Structures are given as C-alpha cells and as structure tokens.
Amino acid sequence: MLSTRISRGIRRCAYSTKSSIPIVFHPSKLPRTVTADEAVRVIGSNSNVYVHTAAACPTVLLDALARRLDDAPANSVTNVRLHHLHIEGPTPFLRHPQNIRSNSLFIGANLRDAVNRGDADATSIFLSEIPLLFRRKKLPLDIALVTISPFDQHGFASLGVSVDVALAAVESAKQVIAVVNPSMPRTHGRGLIHASNINLIVHSDTPIYEKHEAPATAGTASDREAEISARIGEHISAIIPDGACLQMGIGGIPDAVLASLVRTGQQKLGIHTELLGPGVLDLIASGQVTNDQKDFMPGKISAAFCVGTRELYDFIDDNPMFHFDESSVINDPAVIKRNDRTVSINSCIEVDLTGQIVSDSIGTRMFSGFGGQLDFARGAALSKDGLPIIALPSATAKGESRIVPFVKEGAGVVTTRAHAHFICTEYGIVDLFGRSLRERALLLTSIAHPNHRQSLEAATIKRFGRLQWQGFMPHADVPAKASGSSPETKL
Structure with a gap:
C-alpha cells in the first residue's frame, strides 16, 4: 500500500x-x-x-x-x-x-x-x-x-x-x-x-557553543606555534595530490594544512572526516572541494560532528552539500578506504623511535582519548594511494623533544608502530611504512628538533647498534622539499 x-x-x-x-x-x-x-x-x-x-x-x-x-x-x-x-x-x-x-x-x-x-x-x-x-x-x-x-x-x-x-x-x-x-x-x-x-x-535560546582560534600575537609563544604549524602545513600539503579525500580536525595544524592547500591549489578535493572545523570554509570557497572523486557519498562532505564558528554553523544549516552520519559509519575503516587517496591528518603527544604514537595521555596523566585516530589511520592506509599522517611540533613549549627514545611510563599508545606511516614535524615528513626499526629511528631523528638529534642518535646506537645509512633515503614518493633532513652521519 x-x-x-x-x-x-x-x-x-x-x-x-x-x-x-x-x-x-x-x-x-x-x-x-x-x-x-x-x-x-x-x-x-x-x-x-x-x-x-x-x-x-x-x-x-x-x-x-x-x-x-x-x-x-x-x-x-x-x-x-x-x-x-x-x-x-x-x-x-x-x-x-x-x-x-x-x-x-x-x-x-x-x-x-x-x-x-x-x-x-x-x-x-x-x-x-x-x-x-x-x-x-x-x-x-x-x-x-x-x-x-x-x-x-x-x-x-x-x-x-x-x-x-x-x-x-x-x-x-x-x-x-x-x-x-x-x-x-x-x-x-x-x-x-x-x-x-x-x-x-x-x-532554550542560549546559542550553542562556538570555538574560535585565538589570533597569534607577534613575538609570543602563540606566534611561534603558528609559525611551526604553518611549516608543518606546507610539508603536508606538498604531498597531497589532486583528487585527495581529506580528514582533519580543528586547531593550528589542520588549519595550516587547509590554508596551504588554498595556496598550492590542489583540485577535485573531497572531505570525509569525523570532525568538521571552520578551517574548511576557505577551501570550499576556493572551489577546490568538489567531492566528485569520492566513492562514499560522492558530491557531499561527510562528517560525524562539527565544532566551530557561527559562520560555519550557518553554512551547514539546511545545506545538502553536507551529509552527517554516526561515527560507526564515518569512522569505519571499511568505509574510509572506499575513497581513493584518503589523507588522514592527526596529531599526538609523542612518538618513540620505533613509531609508537602516544595520543591519549602524558605518562600516566590522562589527556584525551582514542577518538578516531586509529580508525582513520587504518582506513587511509587501506585506501588506494592513501596517506595516513601524524603531525606534531618537534618539541614542547618547554623545549622537550616530542620524538623520544621510549614512551613515558604509563603512556597510552593509541596508534601502534605497525600502523604508523607518515610522521611530520616542522623539520620535514618521513614515511615509516615497511621500514625496519633501525631505519625508523634514523628517519625520525632526521625530523626531530636539532637540539635533540645528538641524544636521539646516541639512543639509537644504544638500542640498535652501530649502522650506516649506506645511501638509504626516505621513500621516493615523499617530495624532497617535504622529506626530513638527509642524515649523513655514520652511526
């Protein structure tokens, strides 16, 4: 009937x-x-x-x-x-x-x-x-x-x-x-x-919550953070191809990547992300986002939730360009991998020399959670020509290295060393996929803060023994301008 x-x-x-x-x-x-x-x-x-x-x-x-x-x-x-x-x-x-x-x-x-x-x-x-x-x-x-x-x-x-x-x-x-x-x-x-x-x-007439990024003030810590984020954004955008499908959250690094993409002009981009932030607005306005290369929800931006400004909320209001779905769908690696050239960009607290990625705690102090980092890292890795990327500043505000010989006692490894692919700091980006533990240690040392490279090299020798580069370089599919410093030191 x-x-x-x-x-x-x-x-x-x-x-x-x-x-x-x-x-x-x-x-x-x-x-x-x-x-x-x-x-x-x-x-x-x-x-x-x-x-x-x-x-x-x-x-x-x-x-x-x-x-x-x-x-x-x-x-x-x-x-x-x-x-x-x-x-x-x-x-x-x-x-x-x-x-x-x-x-x-x-x-x-x-x-x-x-x-x-x-x-x-x-x-x-x-x-x-x-x-x-x-x-x-x-x-x-x-x-x-x-x-x-x-x-x-x-x-x-x-x-x-x-x-x-x-x-x-x-x-x-x-x-x-x-x-x-x-x-x-x-x-x-x-x-x-x-x-x-x-x-x-x-x-209730109380406006729903908005999230605004505080503007950086010249000469301050926020200004230095913005500069570091901008350099990371340039490294990442350099390896994002036309037709990529993007996943990223909100904050300095995701916004820097999006801003860099507007400058570099990649075309036919798609967006499939758990969290949608205000940084996407300029990229959409540029005409670079078409979503026509997507297999899941072609022609639409797919997301699980959104946090941002009133401008963003007004833009998604009754807008058929967007498809909001639950996280069991958006974050399902089997769904994520359907979109070719998926680029997942997430951050972390620290990375050890073997590629273990700590994201939910600082030692035993709980900080955030698992969220969708591993969901998207796995989905992007399975996607045809996908790029699972973890991005982080090379050092904390106090100058401590965020690339470390060993994770802190009690720290939570959210993304295992087997799931680690691209790691990016302001000093470059390296691909760990398929690399031995020794090679990973050398690659990660090459993008660590210069003040800590000597101690990381010493930690590598202590853990893995003496070795030479012997012409070994980062993967060829990482552009030279985005790869880590070419280590010439013989260990």
Missing part, C-alpha cells in the same frame, strides 16, 4: 526508530514541554545518562541537575552516571561527586583535571565502536540528553552539529529529553529524530 511505502521511506530518511512514525503529523502531538528543572526530575538513582557531544552539549539540563542536588538531601539521588564524548561549557555536576559520576569516552579540557584527580572516569574506546556500546546494551542507557533544531512541519528535528554517537544514544535510551534550540543548524544526513521518539522537550 502507498501508506506503507511512505512510512518505510520516512524511516530510511531518519534512522531505525523505536516506535512507528505517524504518516500525518499534527503539531498538537509534540512531546510535552517542561522546564529544565522539571525535566531532570525523571533522572533517578542508578541511571545511565547520555550527554550530547561538544557544541551540542545541553548545559541547561546539566545546570538543572546540579541545582536539583544543591537543594536536596545528600542521598536523594545517587549513582547517576553521565556518559559522553568531550563536552563544551561548564561542568556543574562536579559539585556533587558523591551523587554524579562523569564518564568521558573522550576527555575534554574541562574534565581533564577531574579525571586525573579521581573525581571522574574515562573509558578508552574507538569512536567507531561507541554506537555499538549503546546498541548492544554493553552500556545500557536510561536517558539521553540532547540538543536539537526546531521541529519541521512533519515532526522531525535534527541532531544538528553532532550526529556522531548521539544517533545510537537516542535510539537506545529508554527516555529522550531534548532541548529545542533555534541556534542549532538543521543538518542533512542521518541525524533526524521524530517527535514521537522524544519524551520531553525543553526550550
């Missing part, structure tokens, strides 16, 4: 819903509207609660939950567990560590200290696997707290800037509380949620 076909079509446009979607939607059928204070009263003891990601964080509900506990007996609500990726904004729930326990699936700066002093938890997990955690009930969710766009005439709202793991959360949770916010862009893709699958709505 026609009605059956329409119903199935609606489901395919959104996601696999928990309840049937009515063919005809009446505005009177919207979920009950309540205040934030009323909404959080459904959160009881021993609840597993999902909190929406990054810029979509429903802070109005977190504030209300903290207020509820401010005014209640200490044992009124206990063992509430908040599960989330990094969230922007304040963390008022930390006022009640005996009642609420935060569990970061990727640690943000605002919870880093709490995790390391034991007032919050962290779980190491690939971004691609978090939806499975919810759907398979390994982490059974009682309530999902999300921010959505206003409803359309058919009763659909959008998860907006963060589909990532939120799609699985709203599908899996027993109850969904949604903050309807007019500043949330309505994004195309699989992030639609129907009113019939929401239990309570709260209205």
Whole structure:
C-alpha cells in the first residue's frame, strides 16, 4: 500500500526508530514541554545518562541537575552516571561527586583535571565502536540528553552539529529529553529524530557553543606555534595530490594544512572526516572541494560532528552539500578506504623511535582519548594511494623533544608502530611504512628538533647498534622539499 511505502521511506530518511512514525503529523502531538528543572526530575538513582557531544552539549539540563542536588538531601539521588564524548561549557555536576559520576569516552579540557584527580572516569574506546556500546546494551542507557533544531512541519528535528554517537544514544535510551534550540543548524544526513521518539522537550535560546582560534600575537609563544604549524602545513600539503579525500580536525595544524592547500591549489578535493572545523570554509570557497572523486557519498562532505564558528554553523544549516552520519559509519575503516587517496591528518603527544604514537595521555596523566585516530589511520592506509599522517611540533613549549627514545611510563599508545606511516614535524615528513626499526629511528631523528638529534642518535646506537645509512633515503614518493633532513652521519 502507498501508506506503507511512505512510512518505510520516512524511516530510511531518519534512522531505525523505536516506535512507528505517524504518516500525518499534527503539531498538537509534540512531546510535552517542561522546564529544565522539571525535566531532570525523571533522572533517578542508578541511571545511565547520555550527554550530547561538544557544541551540542545541553548545559541547561546539566545546570538543572546540579541545582536539583544543591537543594536536596545528600542521598536523594545517587549513582547517576553521565556518559559522553568531550563536552563544551561548564561542568556543574562536579559539585556533587558523591551523587554524579562523569564518564568521558573522550576527555575534554574541562574534565581533564577531574579525571586525573579521581573525581571522574574515562573509558578508552574507538569512536567507531561507541554506537555499538549503546546498541548492544554493553552500556545500557536510561536517558539521553540532547540538543536539537526546531521541529519541521512533519515532526522531525535534527541532531544538528553532532550526529556522531548521539544517533545510537537516542535510539537506545529508554527516555529522550531534548532541548529545542533555534541556534542549532538543521543538518542533512542521518541525524533526524521524530517527535514521537522524544519524551520531553525543553526550550532554550542560549546559542550553542562556538570555538574560535585565538589570533597569534607577534613575538609570543602563540606566534611561534603558528609559525611551526604553518611549516608543518606546507610539508603536508606538498604531498597531497589532486583528487585527495581529506580528514582533519580543528586547531593550528589542520588549519595550516587547509590554508596551504588554498595556496598550492590542489583540485577535485573531497572531505570525509569525523570532525568538521571552520578551517574548511576557505577551501570550499576556493572551489577546490568538489567531492566528485569520492566513492562514499560522492558530491557531499561527510562528517560525524562539527565544532566551530557561527559562520560555519550557518553554512551547514539546511545545506545538502553536507551529509552527517554516526561515527560507526564515518569512522569505519571499511568505509574510509572506499575513497581513493584518503589523507588522514592527526596529531599526538609523542612518538618513540620505533613509531609508537602516544595520543591519549602524558605518562600516566590522562589527556584525551582514542577518538578516531586509529580508525582513520587504518582506513587511509587501506585506501588506494592513501596517506595516513601524524603531525606534531618537534618539541614542547618547554623545549622537550616530542620524538623520544621510549614512551613515558604509563603512556597510552593509541596508534601502534605497525600502523604508523607518515610522521611530520616542522623539520620535514618521513614515511615509516615497511621500514625496519633501525631505519625508523634514523628517519625520525632526521625530523626531530636539532637540539635533540645528538641524544636521539646516541639512543639509537644504544638500542640498535652501530649502522650506516649506506645511501638509504626516505621513500621516493615523499617530495624532497617535504622529506626530513638527509642524515649523513655514520652511526
């Protein structure tokens, strides 16, 4: 019947819903509207609660939950567990560590200290696997707290800037509380949620979070960081071919790569990335991004979530150029490899001389998480002519080398030495794929900060014995201007 076909079509446009979607939607059928204070009263003891990601964080509900506990007996609500990726904004729930326990699936700066002093938890997990955690009930969710766009005439709202793991959360949770916010862009893709699958709505006019890069001031540390990022960006852009499909996040290095690409003028570029940042706007405006070489979502920019400026949010709003999907799809290496010439650009904390890449902790101090680094490193490696790149400054702000003989005790290796391919610093870029451990040590020493090369050479001799270069050079497919300094020293 026609009605059956329409119903199935609606489901395919959104996601696999928990309840049937009515063919005809009446505005009177919207979920009950309540205040934030009323909404959080459904959160009881021993609840597993999902909190929406990054810029979509429903802070109005977190504030209300903290207020509820401010005014209640200490044992009124206990063992509430908040599960989330990094969230922007304040963390008022930390006022009640005996009642609420935060569990970061990727640690943000605002919870880093709490995790390391034991007032919050962290779980190491690939971004691609978090939806499975919810759907398979390994982490059974009682309530999902999300921010959505206003409803359309058919009763659909959008998860907006963060589909990532939120799609699985709203599908899996027993109850969904949604903050309807007019500043949330309505994004195309699989992030639609129907009113019939929401239990309570709260209205808020507070703009969703933005992230701006602070401008560098001449002669300051930020100016030096910008200069280093620019040099790294030039090295990376030099090996990116026409028709490449890009994955990169936000920050100084990704923005420098994007700016360098605008100058070097590569054509027919595509974008398939977990995190979409404001640095893509100039590249798109230049006409270099066509997405017509992509196999997955050809003609579209595909992403899992977005953090940036109001300009970026306005650009993605109702823009069919973009396809937002959950991280189990965007970060699936089998999906990533479908796009030829995938270039993944990620950063890290330190790299040892064998190519072990530390990204989630500084020694035993937890810093971030696994995220999608290995998902994309593996996907790019499997992509035809793909380039998995790890980029980092050669030294810390204190002058310590970030290329080290051994990783710090307790440090978390996110990308193994077997997964390491291209490593880039401001001194060059080298390809470790297929190289012996001795060769890797020499290659990495060649792009280390000059102040530390002698000690790294000594560490190489101590670990691997004496050896000569004997004409050995970085892979020929790394352009000379982007390769590391040619080591001539005999060890």
